[in-house]
Amino acid sequence: MHGKAGPMIYAGIDIAKNDHVVGATDEHGRDASKPMKFANSAGGFDRCVAYLEGLAESKSDLMVGMEATGHYWLPLFCHLQNEGFSVVVINPIRTDAMRRFKGSSRVKTDMIDCVLIAETMRCGDFEPSRLGDESMMELRQLTRLHQELKESVANLKRQVITALDQVFPEYDSIFSDTFGESSKAFLKRCPTPEECLGIRADSLAGTLAKASHGKLGRKKADEIKSIAKGSCGMRMATSALSFQIKLLIDQIDFIERQAEEVEAKIREGIQEIEPLILTIPGIGHILGAQIVSEIGDIRRFHSAPAIVKYAGINPSVSQSGKFSSDDNHITKQGSPYLRRALYLAAMGQLKLKTPFYDYYAKKRADGKSHREALIAVSRKLVHVIYAVLSKQQPYDPNAAKSPELASRSE
Template sequence: MFYLGIDIGKNNHVASLIDEKGKIAFKAFSFSNTTDGAESLISKLNKFTSSISDIEIGMEATGHYWLSIYSFLVEKGFVIHVVNPIQTDGWRKGLEIRKRKTDIIDSVLIAELIRYGDFLETSLADEKTMSLRNLSRFRNYLISSIGDLKRKTICVLDQVFPEYQSVFSNIFGQTSKEILLNFSTPDDFDHISSNQLNDVLSKITLKKFATNKINQLSAISKHSFGVSFCLDSFTLQLKLLIEQINFIENQVKDIETQINALLDEINSPITTIPGIGNVSAATILGEIGDISRFSNPSKLVAYAGIDASVSQSGEYQSTNNKMSKRGSPYLRKALFSAALVASNSDPVFKAFYQKKRSEGKHHLTAIGAVSRKLCYTIHAVLKNNCAYEVRLPKTD
């Protein structure tokens, strides 16, 4: 039996092979993160054994760089163990290998770790769950990008037409955005022709509402305190910013359509839990992966980073511990968002939230407690694959 350790890099990987007695067959074989590079590794292995059942492979889950070689080797039929870098760090310290981190040492170290079998394998999600994680994370990135663009739009609008925001409660609504695409400065509203007005209204659903807003903008534009220079450059910025916002918002809709389709295929009962819609469900399922990774709900709480960090020194132990925030930030954000809704809409979570508030807890602290309770519910629903049921506590 042979054990292959692969130290993952961005452009190149390094592999070392040992036998079942720990004797090194080869070490520090460098190959590129390409198809040709992966094929060269196979050729190297064939010199020692032609049977893939005689080789077990180990690699660290380093960023996203391991996915290509992992996918290649899985298709070839190899047995692959993906380990968390934290485990190899612990193994390295146990062997007293310090301040000598090299590709050679690490690849041999991983091979030894696999040979001894003293490791916990990273549980990889199935393809649909991984797709949910990819889509939900990318959606999060797009939403963040829209936020940046909106802040920039407000900054430009404050300079050219500061009174504009007094007319709309939401300047990024469909009507407002369409108006801004056509009229950006106070001067634009001074002399609007009927043809211009009709052209704009033809693209807006709420035509009467839009007409009233344009009339209001025309009235206040006469006394605007906006800048009167460089208007062409400001106008172009506003137009392009609004177009970018529209474009990315359409991308978000496309992602949500695919998320909904995947959730229909998975058919998880998680969406029966209060506060968890399709977007939150995609994030939670994608970040959790296989629920069997968590033997009890408290481990899921810790993975989300919503457990309390312990501050202790000697005989002193703090009673005012903060949230650890060690886990997945995407999962934590989704849980808090769901907890906010659940604490208002579900009788069980609402009562629990109010209980925490009555104990003098701050609103955010109470929501944190609800999110932890939500973890327990999620664990039970996914573990038993059953829908959520409202179960009010018994009263005497």
């Protein structure tokens, strides 16, 4: 019993882009009201609030749940919380399990799914949800934006290389960094062998000298012209490929400038919110901000293994029930952003040869693959991160060497 005046009611909301559906069940699993569709709008939210207020004697007798479907759930979640409702977010995997248990059709039906969400809550298969304060949400938005910008740049660079492979296959031997300032200055001016040969050597030398701050000049210009003269690049559609490369380089420069602006805001944000994460070796401002913002309020998690599970780096269990943390694949059922950040943080530990490196070496000596050992380091790193954030104490290098910690993070 929940100890309230009236019977407990569980309301489930199936989330979509344009319309949502809300339905409810009581504490005995009986339908509490007919499901209702409402628009993803201010008016629709008001209809939802009116529906929910009619379900129970008081808001303390009502629990509202919704699936974390993309980003569409956030506005409604915030609205209902502001209205004083107790709202939780349900992992879609949980409702899928409930659907199988109930023997429902594999085809998703909004009117059925909202009740399945309610039933999932009634069975207690959920965890409390906290969005965190506004500054934490802003940091999360910034770190995700930064990651998207970096991925965009990487994609643009792949396109440049693809074009160069066609029109100027020898180009990767000219500069040590295809996307360094000198190389980009060259590509903006004459990305094809034909264009390069059409420019005077002293003019090209001037372009290189300016971009390299005097490190490159006539000698490099002559070298490039010699390579261009013997290029085996194709001679068809070179005008279009040249135009494409120039545009792509401009886009790379623009997005990289944007990424730098975002980085400045992230550095400022992590220093204000949780600078202690930066005391852990291998975790800089950007990575630290991503880890902290994706974890959110550390009070959401009762232990480090809970964060491991949230990140989806906990080992899966085979259908037979046999379990081995080293032999099984990770679940990948948690936050992909946090999982990626922890993986990168683990790689940083290896580069710096921190105490985690010995743990990695031990796993490799035990026959584990590089990836398996790195995931094991990620799990161990979570225990250190949890200790730093929950205790509000700087990183203790001795903790990373602790046998007790090693056994807990297996």
